[in-house]
Amino acid sequence: MIEATEGEVLLDGQDLYRLSKKELKEKRKxxxxxxxxxxxxxxxxxxxxxxxxxxxxxxxxxxxxxxxxxxxxxxxxxxxxxxxxxxxxxxxxxxxxxxxxxxxxxxxxxxxxxxxxxxxxxxxxxxxxxxxxxxxxxxxxxxxxxxxxxxxxxxxxxxNRIAVMYLGQIVEIADKEEFFQNPQHPYSRALISAIPSSNPEIKRERILLKGDLTSPVDPPAGCRFYSRCPEAGAICKEIQPVQREIGNRHLVACHFR
Structure with missing residues (x-):
């Protein structure tokens, strides 16, 4: 239905950025x-x-x-x-x-x-x-x-399908069942660990993120999650992560995987 690539937003195969005012008005329906x-x-x-x-x-x-x-x-x-x-x-x-x-x-x-x-x-x-x-x-x-x-x-x-964003960047995309059963990104795992349980007998280990929150106004050259990521390496601070597919299920923006 809708896809996004660098410099494009596609709806039904049409790039919305390239439509004329008349065409965009029609597409708004x-x-x-x-x-x-x-x-x-x-x-x-x-x-x-x-x-x-x-x-x-x-x-x-x-x-x-x-x-x-x-x-x-x-x-x-x-x-x-x-x-x-x-x-x-x-x-x-x-x-x-x-x-x-x-x-x-x-x-x-x-x-x-x-x-x-x-x-x-x-x-x-x-x-x-x-x-x-x-x-x-x-x-x-x-x-x-x-x-x-x-x-x-x-x-x-x-x-049906979930995309997790951190400071405006997608860090993971997965089908719903795969996401909740096997989250890949550290931020995704932290989010899932924070979900309250309706069963008081079930104890879930809470993942607490440490470190300072990166400024969304002046983001770093590398990964925006670097300052809070428990698995970050030196490369994460310097180089922007590359999105890649893992097992045909996830699109994870990380250097360490």
Whole structure:
């Protein structure tokens, strides 16, 4: 669906950087986003009808006569009734507002949806409902999600393939099962060791990272994880790690493997 190489971002084989304004506008229908804060991302002066209907009208998803029924169907799909169309964002709970944000993203029938910490601002019980909604919608429409989060429990629930980033650089990519069973990068192992266990009888050894955090404003010439990595060598400080595939499963940016 989407790939990234140096100087390119490809969606369905097209480099987004090389598209004209007209072509990019058309391509935007294929890419939507659900934001972290379900209230700040909705215009408080607009009704839900206007919030959802704006993109439908702009991209001419359906005709004017079908627009009302289409918006009602969208609300139904995210678990809300059609009578909410004339309400304003402040009249909803956080979970309901996030469902509206999801309906807005789905309004143009995208292929890729970016979820930017989409459940971190919600209560735990509401998080589970919204995550299940994501799964149902993905199966129904064949969506691809790029799910950004710090919560590894959420990652384990919703993801198929995982990319771990440290200070803006990917350090490991793996399928979900492989990642949790056999993490390769020291930072990945530290993250997994920090996941709380629901069973008090299970004792997990916590990996505590020592050292100073590298400045993201002025990163070093070598590995950005160097100052905290328990396995770093002298070469890691001087030379930028090279990403490479290991066993056709992982893409790990390390010199020591």
């Amino acid at each position: 294929d890419m939507q986003i659900v934001f972290q804060d379900p209230y700040a991302s909705l215009n408080p002066r607009l009704t839900i009808r206007s919030i959802i209907g704006e993109a439908i009208k702009l991209h001419q998803v359906v005709g004017e006569k079908q627009r009302e029924a289409f918006m009602e169907e969208l609300l139904y799909e995210v678990g809300l009734g059609k009578h909410f169309l004339d309400h304003f964002p402040h009249q909803f709970s956080g979970g309901q507002r996030q469902r509206i944000g999801i309906a807005r993203a789905l309004a143009v029938r995208p292929k890729l949806v970016v979820m930017d910490e989409a459940v971190s601002a919600l209560d735990v019980s509401v998080q589970a409902q919204v995550l299940n909604l994501f799964s149902d919608l993905q199966q129904k429409y064949g969506l691809t999600y790029l799910f950004i989060t710090h919560n590894l429990s959420v990652v384990k629930h919703i993801s």
